[in-house]
Amino acid sequence: MSLKKTMIMFSLSVIAVLSACNGASTEEKIYDHLEEAVTLEAAFEEQQKPIVDLEKKExxxxxxxxxxxxxxxxxIKDLSQQAIETIEKRSDKIGKEKESIEASKDEFVKMEDLVDKLEDKKVKDKAKEMYDAMMKRYKAYDSLNKAYRNSLKLEKELYTMLQKEDVEQETLTDHxxxxxxxxxNVLEANKKFNTCTTTYNALKKEFYQAAEIEVEYDNDTSADKKDTKDDKKD
Incomplete structure (x- = not known):
């Protein structure tokens, strides 16, 4: 089995706020929480290339x-042990990734109370829609993280089996x-996470437009996580 994947570069990085109108105080506070949440996901993004490199090595x-x-x-025993070490390193990277997402979520939810203070109904409705979309994204990440960790566990078990001289071929094939x-399952969870990410990014832009917060984006198109997979062959 081989799994080639790149991780998500989800953030829409804002270079500068040019102006804010119509209830700027509350909307700017929401803006601050949104962009701080992006900043807190920097560690999430930093883990992506090392994880891909470790996958390739495995x-x-x-x-x-x-x-x-x-x-x-x-x-075989030596190579299997090396593979286990790459899996352990990937697990560590995935842990740091999750910590980053959780920090982002802790910051993001701070905007919830501010939404009710928005006076413009259109802006408030868009803010609520954006908030719900991001919460679905966080939930989707949790599912993705669990699915990926389960795969790492199974891979580690495989390489442990390969270090046993009396392991049966049927046992290996089943595993x-x-x-x-x-x-x-990882691919399906990843697809859902990508969809949630794309939806959130679009709604975030729409919120800024509705709130008349003019921003300049570093990159208008977020790059979703793309996975390709070739099964392990027995």
């Missing part, structure tokens, strides 16, 4: 293992099937 190790026969069992199923 794929290379697995490819080497399946090319070896039992006459090279010592080499590889479980890993492939788990990564299908």
């Amino acid at each position: 794929q290379e190790l697995y490819a080497q293992i399946i090319d070896l026969g039992m006459d090279d069992f010592d080499k 590889i099937s479980k890993i492939n199923d788990s990564y299908q």
Whole structure:
């Protein structure tokens, strides 16, 4: 099994606020929380390339293992241990990623009480819609995180099995099937997270427009997480 993926660059980075009108005080406070939430996800984004690099390394190790026969069992054990170490490093990166998302959420929810203070109904309705979309995004990330961690657990179990000389082929085949199923769950959870991210980004822009908060974006198009997957072959 190999899994190639890039992580999400979800944020719409704002270079500068040019002006704010119509109840600027409350709306600017909401703006501050929104952009601070983006800033707090910086650590989330920083984990992306290292995770991808570790995934590629694990794929290379697995490819080497399946090319070896039992006459090279010592080499299989060594490569399997290296693979386990990459999985542990990925788990650490995923932990930092989750901490970043949780910090972002803690900041984001601070805007909830401010929404009721908005006087313009159109602006308030858009703010509520945006808030709900982001909360769905956080929930989608939790599901994605759990699915990914489950896959890491199953992969680690596989490489532990490969270090046992008496492991049966049928046992390995069944476990590889479980890993492939788990990564299908990851892909589905990832797709939902991407959808939530795209929806939130669009609503955030609409809120700024409705509130007449003029901003200049560093990048108008957020890049979703893109995954491709080749199953593990027994």
